[in-house]
Amino acid sequence: xxxxxxxxxxxxxxxxSVVQFAAPVAAAPQKGYLVDHGTxxxxxxxxxxxxxxxxxxxxYLYSNNMRKVERxxxxxxxxxxxxxxKWVVSFKKVSKTKLWTSWSTGxxxxxxxxxxxxxxxFRPDIQEYPQ
Numbered sequence: 001x002x003x004x005x006x007x008x009x010x011x012x013x014x015x016x017s018v019v020q021f022a023a024p025v026a027a028a029p030q031k032g033y034l035v036d037h038g039t040x041x042x043x044x045x046x047x048x049x050x051x052x053x054x055x056x057x058x059x060y061l062y063s064n065n066m067r068k069v070e071r072x073x074x075x076x077x078x079x080x081x082x083x084x085x086k087w088v089v090s091f092k093k094v095s096k097t098k099l100w101t102s103w104s105t106g107x108x109x110x111x112x113x114x115x116x117x118x119x120x121x122f123r124p125d126i127q128e129y130p131q
Contacts, residue, residue, distance in 0.1 A: 032060035032068065036118075040126065052076040053084070057126060059118065065093040067114045069122070091117060 036059040044051045054074040061067055068091075073084040089103045091114045099108045099117055110117060 032062035032066075035059050035061045035067075036123070054081060055126065065114060067091045067118055069118070069126075071126070089122070091122070 037057060039054060039056045041052065041054045044053045053076070055071055056074075057069055057071045059067060059069045069089045071087045071089070073087070074081040075084045076082075089101065091103075092100045093114050094100050094107070097109055097111055099110050099112070099114065100106060101108060103122070108117075112120065
């Protein structure tokens with residue numbers, strides 16, 4: 001009887017230990033790895049007036065085939081920065097010659113990886129006002 005109780009106790013202890021190690025892994029953040037971030041101040045002349053704007057962006061890497069860019073825009077009103085809007089863009093390489101993006105019409109024919117597409121095409125255009 002004592003051996004059965006001791007064996008049950010050991011099994012219960014091992015199960016609790018596994019749960020203790022697995023819990024922090026499950027609580028990991030769902031965002032990817034931060035690979036780029038920055039701030040740019042520019043003038044928006046779309047509306048006819050020169051409005052001072054600021055864009056802050058963060059680029060996350062989820063896998064080699066997927067990246068996500070979060071941009072937050074602010075306007076300078078009476079000397080203070082006021083939140084304007086947020087814009088999220090995703091890139092995903094779906095085949096050797098196609099890249100899906102939420103930025104344009106959907107699929108783009110390119111041999112660039114998501115990494116090079118971000119650095120060569122998307123990032124140089126990051127300070128412009130989205131239209």
